[in-house]
Amino acid sequence: MRRPSTSSLAFGHGVTIRDVARRAGVSTATVSRALASPERVSEATRALVDRAIAETGYTPNASARNLRVRSTRMVLALVPGMTNTFFTPILNAVEDVLSEAGYGLIIGDTRNSREREAHYARLIRAGQVDGVILLTGHLPAENERAGIEGLVPTTLICIDIPRANLPVFHAASRSAARRLVDYLIARGHRRIGHITGPKNNLEGLERMRGYKDALAAIGVEVEPTLIWPGDFMPEGGSAAARSFLALADRPTAVFAANDETAVNFIRSLAASGLSVPDDVSVVGFDDIEYLQFFSPGLTTMRQPRAELGRLAAEDLLQRMRRDTPAPPPVRVRLECELIERHSVRDIGADKGRPRAPRRTEPKTLPTLPA
Amino acid sequence: MRRPSTSSLAFGHGVTIRDVARRAGVSTATVSRALASPERVSEATRALVDRAIAETGYTPNASARNLRVRSTRMVLALVPGMTNTFFTPILNAVEDVLSEAGYGLIIGDTRNSREREAHYARLIRAGQVDGVILLTGHLPAENERAGIEGLVPTTLICIDIPRANLPVFHAASRSAARRLVDYLIARGHRRIGHITGPKNNLEGLERMRGYKDALAAIGVEVEPTLIWPGDFMPEGGSAAARSFLALADRPTAVFAANDETAVNFIRSLAASGLSVPDDVSVVGFDDIEYLQFFSPGLTTMRQPRAELGRLAAEDLLQRMRRDTPAPPPVRVRLECELIERHSVRDIGADKGRPRAPRRTEPKTLPTLPA
């Protein structure tokens, strides 16, 4: 079949390297070289080619190029859900670094659906991306079987995955959780509850360890009835609130494994007439963005999310290079910052008995950005 | 060059259709057919091929396939920023529809950067996607020159673009804004301010028209000093608050072109000791998610975002079909829903002068008259 004349086509559409070559009176090899390494082409020829490209509006076909060079200059980031803005600063940082290096970022929102995960796994196996960044807490379903390691460079951010020998960039969850609970203890709390993360989530487990560390340090026994299973989602907070309310001897403070959970815990309590921090103190983890709209201001641990994203992306770039052997997987662990707001009450030395209602913190809106 | 043995490679990696064909003792054409249209292959052969595929972990190379069939089954959605959760429900709906039809969605976050836009424009021109969904309010820089129409099916959601003859799915912004301002008028407000959207944003302009319509209907002159330029971003709200505070004769109510602006307007006022709705009434537009954490509850217009996303995606699927000619661009305009919360005060018939007895507890939610 003869190639159709390009004259009837939209500018820049359907134009191939052969059309440009013909127009410039050179071979396709020369056109390709003029684009990829201009210094290897004489100045006169380059001008000819440039003109032909400008006249035709030629853009190289990506599929053809990808096929030939066996690389797409694309990275896939798998996130469990974009409804949660927790991931946005990470992804922005990742995108900054990658695009600087000429890579594109595909955000794959799995929404915790196996089906969608399988879709993205296929994308990976089909060679559509040169690298993968996981923020999901587990390997995509289809790759679990096949073993993702060695397939394509893969990096974990803000989440460790058991058994996977992959580079990971995350927060020092255990020590941060420890500091957070220490903070509660310093304000007189002894009976402290905990809403956990998802069962298999290592970061959540580390946060629970930090919680136990802090209690152990002051010789307080861990009470299983004060540990409520959560899932990093709002629902976990409501469920925990029900457990909390059912308790005869309630804790004076609660450490939620993340902010989303903490916020919904507080809202559920509010619906039952309990207020924070007057009736219970609550701390969260992550310092997500929309907390600024939430009242009372939640005391929490800020993860250096942008920094983690940046470092992980830079590391991934190293691993995607084909001219150098990939370095062994690194494990980067950054410290968190305690953000003190108004969700914790200082109950002094009376070992956790709620006092007569007294306001220790002004319930004003948190400070505005300049 | 001889093809290297696959034995040393990771399972499923580097396996081509030829490897499968060889193993199954058939031709590559048969393998391809067994995958694409199993009914065209005998049962025995199909079993052979299936087994070879299972044993090798073969996944067809996407670049090769895309090159041959001139299609990628990918759609690009361009958004100005994922920090704003406004887009999330739209994108989720779009993704639902597309993935159901076997298409993938690439979310391109331009963050209002020309450079990033150019990057995505190149993606389009390079044939990396079969369709485009724009939520950015303007065409990507590089396509502006080249003329995006006809290049690849493109659909607009929640935003009309001047001069572009493209299908658009958006809210009935003008009539919705009209109803919103009518709502203020019904509660006694006559002197009403407006924070606009970005200058070139048609939806913003429509909202301003609706605002003017409502004022005209009651014979109130539009006062230019009560119209403050905004940008749909939080900054616009703070700036408007400064203008508002500088005013000698302040309006009793303000209509912000979107919620992000409204929220920051309210926060800025709060920082100066003014409270909503006691000192000013405020309404927004969009009903974004995190409003649920904001106090006071913002009265606003809910756009049917998921519905718009769904319809747009379904329309785009039609346009991407190659077996049927593309229908002419449609313009779908859906009604909005007034969400009544607690940011508007009924000031009765006294034509907009603040009442003397003022609420002293700013935290309490005001009760609205039915």
Next chain:
DNA sequence: TTATTGTCTGTAATCGATTACATTGACATT
């Protein structure tokens, strides 16, 4: 002069799939 070097360019193989067309053989029809 001849050999050598280096620059520029073209020819053709290649990447891994899909698919138009050709071939084969089994079976039915005449």
Next chain:
DNA sequence: AATGTCAATGTAATCGATTACAGACAATAA
């Protein structure tokens, strides 16, 4: 027996780029 039909499969062209290799030519060295 001759012919036609149909299902199943194979052969080879094709998609649009990149790049190994080779050739042409000019400049330089011997």
